[in-house]
Amino acid sequence: MAEFTLYIGNKCFSSWSLRPWVAMKHLEIPFEEGFVRLRTPETAANLSKVSPTGLVPVLNHNGRIIWETLAILEYLADLFPEKILWPADIGARALARSVATEMHSGFREVRYGWPMNLRRPKGHKPLDAEGEAQRERIETLWRECREKHGRGGPFLFGHFTAADAMYAPIVTRFDTYGGTLAPDTRAYVDAVLSMPAMRHWYAEAAKETWPEPGPHEQD
Structure with a gap:
């Protein structure tokens, strides 16, 4: 099992999913992608299994759950200071x-x-x-x-x-x-x-x- 699993929705339109995904990909932080298809009768039930808010994105780091996009980015900045996710100045x-x-x-x-x-x-x-x-x-x-x-x-x-x-x-x-x-x-x-x-x-x-x-x- 990967250390990080990032749960996202459909890439065509899930704008919030894109934000941490592109950061992790660009900065070469390895992760496994978890997917929940949006706009289906089963979406809410499937999201409830992985997300405390019923929304994506959600980052699972060895069982630690981080939700909300900015919180995920701040968490990654804390874990990987060498990636300089925020400017040094x-x-x-x-x-x-x-x-x-x-x-x-x-x-x-x-x-x-x-x-x-x-x-x-x-x-x-x-x-x-x-x-x-x-x-x-x-x-x-x-x-x-x-x-x-x-x-x-x-x-x-x-x-x-x-x-x-x-x-x-x-x-x-x-x-x-x-x-x-x-x-x-x-x-x-x-x-x-x-x-x-x-x-x-x-x-x-x-x-x-x-x-x-x-x-x-x-x-």
Whole structure:
């Protein structure tokens, strides 16, 4: 049995599952993948066997259960300090935690207006006024992180951090629905999408045989 088991849902649309998965894959932290198919009559019962909240992702570390995405990322940062999941500089680390937490609790209109759907053909989909304001806020955050701390690499803080993991599903949404993006936004989106771990996730999502979500699903 693997030391770590990460329970996730369907790769095509389970945005919260993607976050710790891509972090562990990118940072080469070995884990076994546990899977619970979402949107079925059996989903709730199957989730109750592995998750105290009935949600994914959930990390099982030799019987120790960690739920909630940010808690999983913090736990991994504690276990593997050499992976530098948070920036070493205290100011950069404070900013990274701030933007990651804002992502965890916010941007509802972007998330609902642009649902993660890796089957959907790319094309611009307008957001409502609140969604557009939230989209602009996301781009402002990305720009601030990159301008202040991104000189060492293509990610928000140069090297890959938990903040990038938290925004990875939003990156897919910008790519799917955003149309023509600002050059700096496009560069960051492309940097995340070009990660081998992200390409791996997309490839496995494409192999899923279930009908949900449809390529033009709106909700």
